[in-house]
Amino acid sequence: MTPNSSLHLWLIPVLPFVGFLLNGLLGRHLPKGAVTTIALLFTAAPLAMVTGIAVRFGGLSLPYIEHLSMPWIETSAFRADFSFMLDQLTLVMLLVVTGVGFLIHIYSIGYMAHEDGYWRYFSYLNLFMFFMLTLVLAENFLLMFVGWEGVGLASYLLIGFYYTRDSAADAGKKAFILNRIGDVGFLLAMFLMIAHFGSLSYGSVFGSIAQHPEMQGGFLTAIALLLLLGATGKSAQIPLYVWLPDAMEGPTPVSALIHAATMVTAGVYMVVRSHVLFDRSPFALGVVAIIGAATALFAATMGMVQTDIKRVLAYSTISQLGYMFLACGATAYAAGIFHLVTHAFFKGLLFLAAGSVIHAMGGEQDMRVMGGLRKTIPVTFWTMSAAVFAISGLPPFAGFFSKDAILYQAFLSPTAGPILWFIGLFTALLTAFYMFRLWYLTFFGESRSRDVHPHDSPWVMLGPMAILAVLSLIGGWIGIPKALGGGDQFAHFLEPVVGTPAGSASGGNSQELLFSALSVVMALIGWFIADLMYRQKPGMADKLAARLSAVYTLLFNKYWIDQIYQGVIVAPLLFLSRYLLWGAVDRGVITGGGSLAAGGVRGLGALVQRVQSGNIRSYAGWLAVGAAALILITYFGFSMHV
Amino acid sequence: MTVPIAYYLVLSAILFAIGAGAFLIKRNIITVFMAIELMLNAVNLAFVAFAHQWHKVQGQIFVFFVMVVAAAEAAVGLAIIIAIFRARSTLNVDQVNLMKL
Numbered sequence: 257m258t259p260n261s262s263l264h265l266w267l268i269p270v271l272p273f274v275g276f277l278l279n280g281l282l283g284r285h286l287p288k289g290a291v292t293t294i295a296l297l298f299t300a301a302p303l304a305m306v307t308g309i310a311v312r313f314g315g316l317s318l319p320y321i322e323h324l325s326m327p328w329i330e331t332s333a334f335r336a337d338f339s340f341m342l343d344q345l346t347l348v349m350l351l352v353v354t355g356v357g358f359l360i361h362i363y364s365i366g367y368m369a370h371e372d373g374y375w376r377y378f379s380y381l382n383l384f385m386f387f388m389l390t391l392v393l394a395e396n397f398l399l400m401f402v403g404w405e406g407v408g409l410a411s412y413l414l415i416g417f418y419y420t421r422d423s424a425a426d427a428g429k430k431a432f433i434l435n436r437i438g439d440v441g442f443l444l445a446m447f448l449m450i451a452h453f454g455s456l457s458y459g460s461v462f463g464s465i466a467q468h469p470e471m472q473g474g475f476l477t478a479i480a481l482l483l484l485l486g487a488t489g490k491s492a493q494i495p496l497y498v499w500l501p502d503a504m505e506g507p508t509p510v511s512a513l514i515h516a517a518t519m520v521t522a523g524v525y526m527v528v529r530s531h532v533l534f535d536r537s538p539f540a541l542g543v544v545a546i547i548g549a550a551t552a553l554f555a556a557t558m559g560m561v562q563t564d565i566k567r568v569l570a571y572s573t574i575s576q577l578g579y580m581f582l583a584c585g586a587t588a589y590a591a592g593i594f595h596l597v598t599h600a601f602f603k604g605l606l607f608l609a610a611g612s613v614i615h616a617m618g619g620e621q622d623m624r625v626m627g628g629l630r631k632t633i634p635v636t637f638w639t640m641s642a643a644v645f646a647i648s649g650l651p652p653f654a655g656f657f658s659k660d661a662i663l664y665q666a667f668l669s670p671t672a673g674p675i676l677w678f679i680g681l682f683t684a685l686l687t688a689f690y691m692f693r694l695w696y697l698t699f700f701g702e703s704r705s706r707d708v709h710p711h712d713s714p715w716v717m718l719g720p721m722a723i724l725a726v727l728s729l730i731g732g733w734i735g736i737p738k739a740l741g742g743g744d745q746f747a748h749f750l751e752p753v754v755g756t757p758a759g760s761a762s763g764g765n766s767q768e769l770l771f772s773a774l775s776v777v778m779a780l781i782g783w784f785i786a787d788l789m790y791r792q793k794p795g796m797a798d799k800l801a802a803r804l805s806a807v808y809t810l811l812f813n814k815y816w817i818d819q820i821y822q823g824v825i826v827a828p829l830l831f832l833s834r835y836l837l838w839g840a841v842d843r844g845v846i847t848g849g850g851s852l853a854a855g856g857v858r859g860l861g862a863l864v865q866r867v868q869s870g871n872i873r874s875y876a877g878w879l880a881v882g883a884a885a886l887i888l889i890t891y892f893g894f895s896m897h898v
Numbered sequence: 899m900t901v902p903i904a905y906y907l908v909l910s911a912i913l914f915a916i917g918a919g920a921f922l923i924k925r926n927i928i929t930v931f932m933a934i935e936l937m938l939n940a941v942n943l944a945f946v947a948f949a950h951q952w953h954k955v956q957g958q959i960f961v962f963f964v965m966v967v968a969a970a971e972a973a974v975g976l977a978i979i980i981a982i983f984r985a986r987s988t989l990n991v992d993q994v995n996l997m998k999l
Contacts, residue, residue: 873921876918876921
């Protein structure tokens with residue numbers, strides 16, 4: 257056994273589950289204050305536990321593994337336990353999930369104060385925390401999959417929170433179904449692992465790979481690519497990204513917590529967690545890098561022309577997740593997780609601030625009717641500015657360090673390379689452009705709305721935003737690269753888990769400085785263009801859109817991807833279901849077969865019921881006939897055989 | 899001279915067939931009742947014939963049993979018939995159908 261005294265890791269996910277049960281079962285009858293207390297208490301408790309673990313983290317022997325005494329699945333060939341694992345990667349994820357999660361719970365108190373179904377909202381939120389923490393803490397792929405599915409469920413429930421709106425219900429279904437497609441990949445990958453390793457525990461799978469250095473590519477590539485399919489579903493990458501923009505139908509704090517900070521990064525976490533598999537397959541790594549870079553660029557271009565403030569952020573999230581996948585593809589896992597952390601800070605903040613803006617505008621989400629909010633909601637403005645600067649990659653904000661690390665490693669990596677680096681760099685320009693576009697449209701110029709009297713949000717909402725703003729500013733300082741005089745502590749901290757990137761040895765300090773300078777210049781160019789188009793010459797954007805109407809239309813309609821999916825996949829599937837499966841199989845074979853059997857029996861019954869006439873003498877007649885027949889059979893029938 | 903057993907059996911079968919036919923065709927309860935008696939006696943004849951043929955006494959004892967049962971049945975049956983006639987003023991079995999659904 258480990259020399260550590262037990263950390264009771266299992267309590268971390270179970271506590272929010274208790275909160276979910278209490279609020280979910282009793283919340284309807286409890287006063288609002290009690291619901292709030294329960295939800296916050298059972299989110300704060302895991303945060304406290306994680307903080308406690310973080311404080312004594314240096315003294316633990318890692319990785320720390322905890323098995324519950326009760327086995328989960330036990331057969332002769334395969335077993336899976338309720339086992340939890342703690343290592344450096346887990347700790348980072350735990351801190352992000354519980355920390356950001358707790359802040360967003362607090363924010364939600366203010367945001368959801370006047371909504372119906374307050375208790376329902378908080379019980380779902382606690383349920384999400386339970387599954388997300390299970391996902392992060394699991395020590396085998398199966399338990400991770402439980403969390404994986406569970407966060408999908410919580411996401412579905414929360415996207416469809418306003419279930420009376422058709423669009424919200426549809427968006428929830430869309431998210432769930434697209435995730436399900438990815439899950440097929442995850443499941444197949446697990447089956448392959450069981451077939452080849454006989455286990456799903458991280459320790460034995462990665463251990464047996466480590467023992468066999470000759471294992472390269474082959475089925476490992478297959479497993480890696482299938483896992484990647486799962487990750488593209490959960491983390492909204494090409495080709496399964498289309499659910500995330502629609503997921504903005506949910507309440508804004510949900511977008512912040514689930515669809516920006518935590519759940520959508522589960523795919524990145526999963527890839528990093530199984531990096532041992534990916535490391536053995538350069539092909540799979542190349543695919544990861546290409547998907548990441550392509551998604552980053554693709555989503556950024558769509559984000560440039562959106563008019564709904566939350567949809568801009570949704571495309572931005574997809575794009576930033578693309579960066580994380582690019583990092584994974586370049587084997588710079590630490591950089592990917594670094595970006596995951598800083599992204600959780602600034603994108604969570606962006607959504608919370610957007611929620612505050614929407615709150616101030618009385619529910620309006622269209623940026624075209626905003627404007628001039630700088631003076632009326634100053635706190636929101638300043639906190640959001642921190643996030644905008646951070647995501648644009650301007651030093652010394654958090655996003656600068658993490659994005660820089662990714663781009664630099666991508667350039668050096670043999671699996672990513674200069675072309676993908678350039679795509680990433682160009683995307684950085686686009687990122688700065690669309691974020692500053694949002695910034696200018698929302699906060700600068702004259703107010704374009706009538707009869708709205710914006711007011712800043714209550715402190716219960718502004719407090720979490722302020723904390724996240726500070727983190728967006730200083731959060732990147734944990735990973736300042738050596739070239740900028742830092743110690744690159746974050747990468748060193750994760751090194752025992754994820755190793756060092758493949759190409760890192762070849763770079764030099766001056767080269768890294770040059771790259772940093774380049775990406776800052778790109779961000780500044782993006783800022784400048786946005787400034788020009790939306791502040792200095794406000795009419796310019798429309799003129800440009802008119803002149804490049806083909807491009808604009810393409811982007812505004814999001815490349816018609818939704819329509820293409822609808823036409824190529826959904827419509828044929830519906831056709832198949834409706835006419836073949838429902839019409840022919842269900843109504844023809846199944847219902848028809850049933851009717852045939854029932855009709856046959858009924859016909860036979862109609863025929864035979866004549867015997868039951870109720871006339872005693874006819875019964876007696878049948879009796880006589882039967883007796884006569886019996887005699888004839890005994891007399892002739894048996895004699896024939898004898 | 900002895901009469902062959904086949905004659906007795908054929909006579910028994912004819913009597914039984916007449917009884918069964920009458921039971922099926924007739925509507926008057928008393929006739930139906932008499933048809934039953936006829937069938938019972940046809941069987942009795944067969945029993946006696948076999949007893950005589952094989953020199954066994956069991957067949958004759960069976961016949962006594964059947965006669966006793968038939969007598970008891972006649973007593974109960976006639977009582978029921980009288981009760982029915984008093985209640986329904988008819989002896990047609992097709993009209994005695996109160997228990998029918």
